[in-house]
Amino acid sequence: MRDTPKSTGKKDKPMTSVLLPEGELRVARCDMLDKLIAVGDGDAALLYLYILRHGGTDGSAAARALRLSADRYERAAFTLNNLIAPTEKTKAATDKSAEAPRYTGDELRRARLDDQTFSGLCDAAEGITGRALTEGQLRCLLTIYDYLGLDAGATIELLSYLKSEKGTVRTTDLRREANQWADMGIVTAQAAQQYLTRRADEKPLSEAIYRALGADTEQPAPKEQRVCRFALAHGFPADAVELAVHRTGQKQGHKSLDYTLGILRRWDNAGVHTVSEITALEPETRTSAVSAVPAAVGQTPAQPTDSATLAAWEQDWAARVRSHRRNTEE
CATH class of the missing domain: 1.10.8 (Helicase, Ruva Protein; domain 3)
Structure with missing residues (x-):
């Protein structure tokens, strides 16, 4: 039987309250706030507030304003993208399955x-x-x-x-x-013909991008198609995608298309798309770019990160991401 704490006769000191000043109104999605609170990632929460305030994000400007290193910004952007994407995907799937007729x-x-x-x-x-x-x-x-x-x-x-x-x-x-x-x-038939013509013109580039992703060029997975469409739409050549894949391997120790897409989004927000532009903006990527170029496209070896060498906060962040993924899949 546990001892009951004795009363000291003093009242507990109340927690300090915070009153927000009036100003221009910004509306945050409650479901996003709930997810950010559940994940407990302070950098991701700060980045979300920055995007909410500015209506978008320029990667380098956001990192400077929030005093985040390139790696911390990248992890925050990756966390946000993972919190947002499953919601959109689940909503779309739910809407279609709920509304599609069941023809007899x-x-x-x-x-x-x-x-x-x-x-x-x-x-x-x-x-x-x-x-x-x-x-x-x-x-x-x-x-x-x-x-x-x-x-x-x-x-x-x-x-x-x-x-x-x-x-x-x-x-x-x-x-x-x-x-x-x-x-x-x-x-319409006209829109379909225009799309297929454009797709045929892009086929050599899309196949190179799929090879950079290590995908089957004949039957790429849906997530690989998503990354390829993003790369094509935003002007990323295959070697830039390969560099993103290489950096994913260095940072994560395994293949992660979500992380790769997060890197491409950050580069796109910063306005850089070729390897030379990326390495000029981020000198720390120069070594990765040099080591990735000699390998055949799509054959860049991953550089696993030993979890024992990660800082405690990095291990904690990785654990939270894995937990969030498991909860989302369930």
Whole structure:
């Protein structure tokens, strides 16, 4: 039985309160504040406040204003990106699964019989695939046409693209690519043709970027596609992506596409995209760049970091990131 503390007869001293001064209003998302509090990362919280105040972030300016070293800024940006990205991904998945119609067999048959445009799309799909549509394929096509809003021409362009690229049209590939096209606003035949032309022009560069990421150029994973799209959209050449991968290996001791994307975002915010620009801004990356260049693209060896050599605060930060990931996945 534990002893009950004796009363000293004195009242506990009240905690000091804080009153905020009036000023220009900025609104913070409560869910982000809850996550920052749960993670307990002071640098990430400061960076979030800086972004909230300035409406964006220039990496070098933010690091100077917050008195953060390049490494501390990078870790803070990485933590913030990981707190934000799962929320957006989960929300999008929830919205689509909640709103997508559940077509019955009768609805599928009526759509093919009564809607001449959709019927023509189905006939074209059978011509491209070389076989009659199954009920699952028919449901996927109707979802793309009726729910995602791709017109018949855009859907035919998508089917033809998948057939030429992969040799076959799998429902999973069709569904995933159609969702990406809808998110990008590619819903007409003209927009699809322009996008595919641009994609063909970018193919040599995208393949080089996938090799830099160590990805399968024929079937890259969704997260690898995300990094590649970011690199292409923001003008990063393959050797800059390879440098980001190399730095990820040095800092994390393992492959982490989230961390690599965080590095690219920081460089983009700072306005640097080529290896020469990056090393001019961050002299400390020069050694990494030199050691990464001789290796074949995509074959840069990771430089594991022995956890025993990390400072206590770095080990604590890494543990919090792992804990957050596990909670997010659950």
